Amino acid sequence: QTVVTQEPSLTVSPGGTVTLTCASSTGAVTSGHYPNWFQQKPGQAPRTLIYSTSSIHSWTPARFSGSLLGGKAALTLSGVQPEDEAEYYCLLYYGGVWVFGGGTKLTVL
């Protein structure tokens, strides 16, 4: 069974920079896993931030960026705002099926 692993929790100061990662139990994450990143706030539906590793949607704030870093997918927030406090999930593709990571709870403190 494929497992996708994210940091359970991270804390960042307002204005700071933080990188969330997404690792695959099958080996290095590549562009072929089409990494998507989602933000979810309590009581709300998920919102997609990043698709296919590093592409952004029209609604994605410029402070969010995606990349591949050391065999993992990565989501970097630069200049963190208080409203970025949320749960973040990555999603990876495995030949017809998709697997979510367990999520990272980001606290802005």
Added chain:
Amino acid sequence: EVQVEESGGGLVQPGGSLRLSCAASGFTLSSYWMHWVRQTPGKGLVWVSRINSDGSDTTYADSVRGRFTISRDNAKNTLSLEMNSLRAEDTAVYYCARVRSSSGGYVAFDYWGQGTLVTVSS
């Protein structure tokens, strides 16, 4: 305005069945692949199933394969999820999500519905 809206959730007994629907508006459903994702209250997101644009190809998570069936009616702009042999562990909010993609290029989850709650309990 692009919107997807789930309906059909509710309380069902273990072993029972339920059919969820996802109504699409503001776009042509037949141009997009669609997915179902679920979330147990207080827990993480879990991918459930996806269907290609014309309905000819479907895939499922191991946990629901053989019990759930995804389908679509492009003429009615509707996606469905038929759920049979329901278990307590199927209790979750079920979301439908639209996906844009290009062959060999990109795969972009974009619009999500607000979800519909399914509770499996006696």
